[in-house]
Amino acid sequence: xxxxxxxxxxxxxxxxxxxxxxxxxxxxxxxxxxxxxxxxxxxxxxxxxxxxxxxxxxxxxxxxxxxxxxxxxxxxxxxxxxxxxxxxxxxxxxxxxxxxxxxxxxxxxxxxxxxxxxxxxxxxxxxxxxxxxxxxxxxxxxxxxxxxxxxxxxxxxxxxxxxxxxxxxxxxxxxxxxxxxxxxxxxxxxxxxxxxxxxxxxxxxxxxxxxxxxxxxxxxxxxxxxxxxxxxxxxxxxxxxxxxxxxxxxxxxxxxxxxxxxxxxxxxxxxxxxxxxxxxxxxxxxxxxxxxxxxxxxxxxxxxxxxxxxxxxxxxxxxxxxxxxxxxxxxxxxxxxxxxxxxxxxxxxxxxxxxxxxxxxxxxxxxxxxxxxxxxxxxxxxxxxxxxxxxxxxxxxxxxxxxxxxxxxxxxxxxxxxxxxxxxxxxxxxxxxxxxxxxxxxxxxxxxxxxxxxxxxxxxxxxxxxxxxxxx
Amino acid sequence: xxxxxxxxxxxxxxxxxxxxxxxxxxxxxxxxxxxxxxxxxxxxxxxxxxxxxxxxxxxxxxxxxxxxxxxxxxxxxxxxx
Amino acid sequence: xxxxxxxxxxxxxxxxxxxxxxxxxxxxxxxxxxxxxxxxxxxxxxxxxxxxxxxxxxxxx
Numbered sequence: 323x324x325x326x327x328x329x330x331x332x333x334x335x336x337x338x339x340x341x342x343x344x345x346x347x348x349x350x351x352x353x354x355x356x357x358x359x360x361x362x363x364x365x366x367x368x369x370x371x372x373x374x375x376x377x378x379x380x381x382x383x384x385x386x387x388x389x390x391x392x393x394x395x396x397x398x399x400x401x402x403x404x405x406x407x408x409x410x411x412x413x414x415x416x417x418x419x420x421x422x423x424x425x426x427x428x429x430x431x432x433x434x435x436x437x438x439x440x441x442x443x444x445x446x447x448x449x450x451x452x453x454x455x456x457x458x459x460x461x462x463x464x465x466x467x468x469x470x471x472x473x474x475x476x477x478x479x480x481x482x483x484x485x486x487x488x489x490x491x492x493x494x495x496x497x498x499x500x501x502x503x504x505x506x507x508x509x510x511x512x513x514x515x516x517x518x519x520x521x522x523x524x525x526x527x528x529x530x531x532x533x534x535x536x537x538x539x540x541x542x543x544x545x546x547x548x549x550x551x552x553x554x555x556x557x558x559x560x561x562x563x564x565x566x567x568x569x570x571x572x573x574x575x576x577x578x579x580x581x582x583x584x585x586x587x588x589x590x591x592x593x594x595x596x597x598x599x600x601x602x603x604x605x606x607x608x609x610x611x612x613x614x615x616x617x618x619x620x621x622x623x624x625x626x627x628x629x630x631x632x633x634x635x636x637x638x639x640x641x642x643x644x645x646x647x648x649x650x651x652x653x654x655x656x657x658x659x660x661x662x663x664x665x666x667x668x669x670x671x672x673x674x675x676x677x678x679x680x681x682x683x684x685x686x687x688x689x690x691x692x693x694x695x696x697x698x699x700x701x702x703x704x705x706x707x708x709x710x711x712x713x714x715x716x717x718x719x720x721x722x723x724x725x726x727x728x729x730x731x732x733x734x735x736x737x738x739x740x741x742x743x744x745x746x747x748x749x750x751x752x753x754x755x756x757x758x759x760x761x762x763x764x765x766x767x768x769x770x771x772x773x774x775x776x777x778x779x780x781x782x783x784x785x786x787x788x789x790x791x792x793x794x
Numbered sequence: 795x796x797x798x799x800x801x802x803x804x805x806x807x808x809x810x811x812x813x814x815x816x817x818x819x820x821x822x823x824x825x826x827x828x829x830x831x832x833x834x835x836x837x838x839x840x841x842x843x844x845x846x847x848x849x850x851x852x853x854x855x856x857x858x859x860x861x862x863x864x865x866x867x868x869x870x871x872x873x874x875x
Numbered sequence: 876x877x878x879x880x881x882x883x884x885x886x887x888x889x890x891x892x893x894x895x896x897x898x899x900x901x902x903x904x905x906x907x908x909x910x911x912x913x914x915x916x917x918x919x920x921x922x923x924x925x926x927x928x929x930x931x932x933x934x935x936x
Contacts, residue, residue, distance in 0.1 A: 323865065329879050336883055343890065354897065361891050374842035379814055387818045389849040413908055442813035447842075451813070454841065455866070458813050566853040595845065611895065618898020621905055624932075711880050714841045716866025721811050779819060787823040790797035794805075 323715070332710040335703045339364065352631045355619050356696045362612040363697035366605065366653060367450055367704025371714075373601020375399075376447035377746040378438035381772035386780070390562045394591060395598030396751070397551045399606045404547035404755035406610025411756070412538035415617045417651025420532075420758040421743050422519035427763035430742025430749070434735050434764075435771020438746065439779065441465075441731025442724070445655045445745035448732075449698065453705025458720040458728050463659060465732025466739070470660035471667055473508060473740050474679035480507035488514030498643045502676045508740060509678045516743070524757040532757070542757025550762065556588070563591040609653050609752070616651040628693045629685065640665060640687035648684035648694050654748045656739040658694035661686050679740070742767075797824055803832040810839050810867070817843035818850060821872075825856060828874045833859065836870045844868055 323331075343360060346353035369375065373395060380392035410416045421427075438444040441462040443451055448466075451459035484507055492503050492514030503509045524546030525537030532538060567587040568579050579587075593599060625631055628649040629641045641647060648657050660679070665686040668674040675681040689695045709715040720728065739745040742764050744753070750768065753761025796808035797820075807824045809817040817838040824834055836847065844861075851858050851872060859871040902908045 332879060332883065336886060340886070340890070354894065358894050358898075361887065361894065364887065365891075374845050376814065376842055379842065379846060382815050383818065383846050386815050387822050387846055387850045388853055389818075389846045391845060391849050415902065415907060439815070442815065447814075451842075456813065456840075562853075566855075569855070594849070597845070611891075615891075615894055615898040618895075618900075618902050621907060622898070622901035707883060708880075709841075711883075713863070714866055716839055718811065718839060718866075724811065724813060724816075776815070779815060783816065783819045783823055786795060787797065787820065787827070790795065791827055794798040 325713075328710045328713065328715065332707045335707050339700060339703060350635060352623065352635055355616075355623070355628060355631055356691070356693045358612070358615045358619060359693045359697040360700045362608060362615075362653070363700035364704035364707070365608045366446075366697075367453055367701035367706075368708045369601040369605040369608065369704075370446060370450035370701075371453060371705040371708040372712075373598045373605070375450070375598065375601055375605065377444040377750070377768075378442070378447055378772070381435065381769050382439055382776055384558065384562055385773050385776040388562050390558045390591060391595040391598055393558050394555065395595060395602045397555055398592070398599050399602030400751060400755040401547055401551055402603055402606025403609045403751070404543050404606075404757070406607055407613065407756050408538040408543040410610055410613050410617075411533050411542070412535045414533045415614055416533070416756070417613045417617055417620075418752065418756045418758075420521045420523050420756075421749070421753060421760045422516050423522045423758075423760040423763065424516075424519040425763075426516065426519075427742050427749070427760045428767040428770075430738045431764035431767020432738075432771040432774075433767075434738025434742060434745065434749075435768035435773075436775045437731045437734025437736075437738055437771070438768070439731070439772050439775020440727050441735060442727065445659075445735055445739065446701075446747050449655065449701050450705035453702040454709040455706075455715050455717040457718055458724050461720055461725055461728040462732040462735075465729045466656060466736040466745075467659040467663040469733040469736030470656060470740050471663040471674065473737055474660065474664075475506060475508075475672070475674055475677045477502075477505035477507070477509075481505060481510075483507060484510045484514070491515070491518060497678070497682065500643055500676060501678055501682050503678065506677050511741070512678050522759050524759065527759075538757075546757035546759070547755055555592070559588050559591050563587065563594075567591070606755075609755075613652045616649075620651075632687060632691060635691075637687065637691055640668075640685050642680070642682055642685040644682065646683070646685060647687050647692065650694065650748070652752055653697075654694060654744070654752070655698070656736070656745040656748060657684055658692060658698050660684075660736075660740075661692060662689040662695055665689055738771075795820060800835075803829075805832065805834045806837070807834055808837045810837055812838065813840050814842055814846075818846040821847050822850060825854075825872065825874050830874055832874055834872045834874065836872060837867065838870075839867050841866070841868070844870075847872075 343357040380396045383389040384393055443459055448459040448462040452463055488510045492510045495513045497503050503513050523532050523542055525532050525541030528541045530537030530541050564587055567590055571583060627646040629646040664674040664680050668686055674686055680686050742749040749764045750761050798806050800806050809820050817840050821836050828834055855875045857873045859873055862869040
């Protein structure tokens with residue numbers, strides 16, 4: 323593609339998004355709520371592509387090729403989002419709610435971690451890569467979406483796998499009759515187990531509230547994000563970055579490394595990949611402003627959830643029994659992917675409104691007016707804009723081998739993200755940076771899963787390489 | 795995936811069409827099989843793999859002699875130390 | 876190419892600046908940020924009636 327053509331397409335994408343935003347806003351001001359999601363989606367897409375922001379490589383490349391750049395970039399983004407988030411929550415404007423904390427987050431993270439290794443990208447990474455023209459990543463997205471929509475509704479024989487205690491606890495929750503809580507493994511997992519787990523934050527564990535200055539800055543930000551993050555980076559430095567740095571700084575035999583050298587090495591590791599660090603910075607700030615903007619509009623329109631807005635606009639199909647739709651108020655990836663497939667399946671005759679995930683919590687609104695879907699679609703656009711402008715856009719067809727990995731990996735990620743109530747973004751990035759300990763548990767699981775995934779691929783590539791080498 | 799010897803000390807690794815983590819893993823494995831001083835040409839089209847390969851070479855000391863990029867295709871020459 | 880990127884960033888900043896401003900004004904009006912509530916906010920005796928009035932506004936027809 324010539325430069326002029328690439329420029330044309332980049333501006334064409336911006337123009338379409340501006341038209342959608344402006345047109346719908348002129349039609350009714352409530353659409354501004356959806357446009358906030360839309361433009362933050364573009365920013366996320368641009369940042370992800372620019373920084374090659376891939377959570378899967380953060381863990382995987384450490385084990386696979388000893389490259390720490392992404393792990394560092396993600397910690398920077400988490401710390402910045404944590405800082406902006408602390409401001410937002412100390413003023414009482416945060417849209418964030420902690421998730422239940424228990425061992426399930428580790429297990430979910432593990433399954434998700436194996437999946438993202440197989441798929442070659444996490445949930446958000448596959449989205450920006452789709453925007454780069456990578457059709458393999460598009461298969462991953464499709465696989466995540468479909469697996470989730472099936473997983474949250476499937477009953478039948480899986481009901482016999484549900485522990486008695488969950489069954490009893492779920493039945494005692496008194497859910498509306500339209501939700502068949504006794505039919506569906508995920509339903510009973512959610513109502514019978516997850517809802518009974520404690521909802522924590524570092525601030526609340528220390529006896530502060532999340533929206534107090536001490537709670538937000540000292541509890542959630544310093545103790546919940548900065549301290550563990552800095553310690554983790556020390557481990558990363560010692561294992562994966564120190565040797566190469568010292569080799570260059572102190573040629574063999576000059577002198578032993580002192581603490582100044584160690585500090586310089588630690589600092590050098592943090593600024594090693596400018597691209598990733600810049601993207602992390604922008605991502606962190608944008609994610610914080612996103613929460614702020616959504617909260618402002620909720621105050622303005624006097625609503626707690628976009629479901630009310632959709633109802634006022636006359637869209638009453640696909641709202642949950644509570645009248646709500648999925649409206650996190652911050653960056654999220656997997657739920658809206660499940661929603662659009664759920665919507666299609668429901669229209670084709672598979673009742674998706676009798677489970678907790680769709681029917682009670684998130685609804686299945688028409689993807690055209692689903693706020694979170696606006697964020698996802700525009701994320702593709704943002705990534706495409708960036709890739710076009712840097713001459714990195716290339717339409718790539720999957721091969722049979724990579725397509726198989728993509729489908730398996732996507733399915734594992736879909737299951738992991740439903741068990742953990744989110745993906746690498748919703749269950750890890752956002753939760754960790756807002757001081758929710760369950761985010762760290764999910765991350766712990768992801769590290770373990772990535773390790774196992776790398777072991778497998780090491781074996782696989784070694785085998786193929788040996789064959790090729792013998793033939794050459 | 796294609797790995798072949800082009801001439802003495804010159805190898806080609808073609809991992810076009812592969813996504814993470816394959817290009818960087820194959821590059822690592824290929825470099826592992828080369829002798830010091832030999833050159834590997836890596837062809838890949840997954841931009842994020844470039845970042846990983848560059849850092850990996852930086853860590854091991856292998857030298858990236860040349861990086862070409864055109865329309866999403868990357869062709870790098872790496873000399874093993 | 877760099878110019879194009881900056882043009883796009885400027886366009887986006889303008890749009891997002893508008894949205895952030897739009898989101899900020901109701902928060903100042905309600906006193907959520909900026910310390911003291913604006914002068915016309917409900918205070919004292921009439922507060923209950925005004926609250927009721929606003930609640931009625933949100934009721935669905």
